[in-house]
Amino acid sequence: MKGYGYRRMKVRFMKRFLAAVLAGSMVLSTGMMASAAELSDLFDASYYAQMNPDVAAAVGNDEAALYQHFVTSGMAEGRSASAMFDVEQYKKKYPDLVRIFKNNTAAYYNHYLNNGMAEGRDGGGFFDPTAYAKAYPDVVAALGNNPKALYQHFMTAGLAEGRTAGLNFNSVAYAALNPDLKKKYGTDKAALFREYITEGAAQGRKGARADKANKWYCDQKGDHTVENWVTETYANCTDPGVQRGFCSICGEEVTNISKADGYSHIDKNQNDKCDLCNARLNTYAKK
Ligand SMILES: [Zn+2]
Ligand SMILES: [Zn+2]
DSSP states (O other), rough: OHHHHHHHHHHHHHHHHHHHHHHHTTTTTGGOOOSSSOOGGGGOOOHHHOOHHHHHHHEEEEHHHHHHIIIIIIIITOOOOBBBBBBHHHHHHHHHHHHHTOOOHHHHHHHHHITTTTTOOOOBBBBOOOHHHHHHHHHHHHHOOOOOHHHHHHIITTTEEEEEEEETTOOHHHHOOOHHHHHHTTTTTHHHHHHHIIIIIITTOOOOOOOOOHHHHHHHHTOOOOOOEEEEOOSSSSOOOEEEBBTTTTTOOEOOOOOOSSOOOOTOOSSSTTTTTTBOOOOTTTO
């Protein structure tokens, strides 16, 4: 028992130690970051201008001016610097980090660059460089691991080649909420994403992510749109089955209950009688 207690203390100590190290890393200036990727590697000027038309209107389309805006105020305001990283999504995905970094936005960028990518965490952007690198080792062999290099490859070649691993764009919702685009591009995820990134975002089109604000669409349709159901319990002779999933349009968790089917009997004690409804079965007939 002594050993157990000691180990627990040790684990607790390690947790505190790690938290202190992580908290410390946010104090380091960006210039001191040892990893290959730097803050500027997570910044994409044209994306930033596209997603933040108010900023573009104020500072223009000059790359350096946009980056300057991002560093001095955009980052703290939680604005997304590129398709590679979205600090608000990163916080949503990793509550363990929120407990440590609270509202220190810069700390999340540092964490992603110095630890998150290596740990395989999803940066919460529309494009996950880590997933892309994992799926396409040939690209990594040619270009390395730098997130910006991977994103550039994705936009200039990968998309057209059908390399969509790492693309976290909600094409189902985007097409549903924008019928004109659905008519034009069908279910072509790559084409819909390209449209969004070059035009749709600045036009304020909705649906790139599942969002409560899109719920009007579900209400109007009288139904949610769930792509992936997870079966919790299968229906049997007397009990209903339960499936759960998330709506691609509004993000709401949806439960689907199917009726008891009257024929899927269960006979665990193998007495040729259904444990649930007592129906006579002949599955384990004795000689
Ligand atoms: Zn919905
Ligand atoms: Zn039964």
